[in-house]
Amino acid sequence: MAVNVLIVDNSEVIRAVLREAISEEFQVVAEAEDGAEAIDVAETAAIDVVIMDLVMPGVDGIEATATIKELHPDVKVIFCTSVTQQERMQPAIEAGADGYVTKPFEHSTIQNAIRDVLP
Template identity: 85%
Template sequence: MAVNVLIVDNSEAVRSVLRGAISEEFHVVAEAGDGEEAIEIAHTAEVDVVVMDIVMPGVDGIEATATIKELHPDAKIIFCTSVTQQERMEPAIEAGADGYVTKPFENSTIQNAIHDVIS
């Protein structure tokens, strides 16, 4: 079974690192630079897992998660966040997050997080 992943982060460099790690095992269907773009993509793309930053300009990851979960209740959301943002994880979980990894991360860490939420 192919797992379709949407990568959401306002940093192109972080998206590139995530794309490299994720595409080793999963199918990256799209990337978004902010929450609003992620929501637009979720309207049209088949998304199984979203790897999402929390802090982004405009629509942040928490708000985008709540909206994406309304569109795709079965989609799994994994936050990829810095250690200093861990205090924001409670609102993220309330919005529908299924897991998180902290930046910086090893490729295997993000791959294992995806395996955990889809199993």
């Protein structure tokens, strides 16, 4: 079964690294540079997993996660955040996050995080 992934990060460099890591095993179907764009994509694209940055301009990852989970409760959201932002993970979990990984990361870390949230 193909797993469709949405990558959300305001850094093109991070999106490229995530795309490379994820596409080794899963299907990257879309990318977004902020939470508002991620919500727009989630309204129309078939997505199984979202890799979400926590801190972004405009709509942040927590707000975007809450909205995406309202639209599609079965979509899994994995936060990809820096170590210094770990204290903000409790609000992310309350918004519906299913997991998180810290930056910097190995390809296998992202792949394992996706596998961990799948049924």
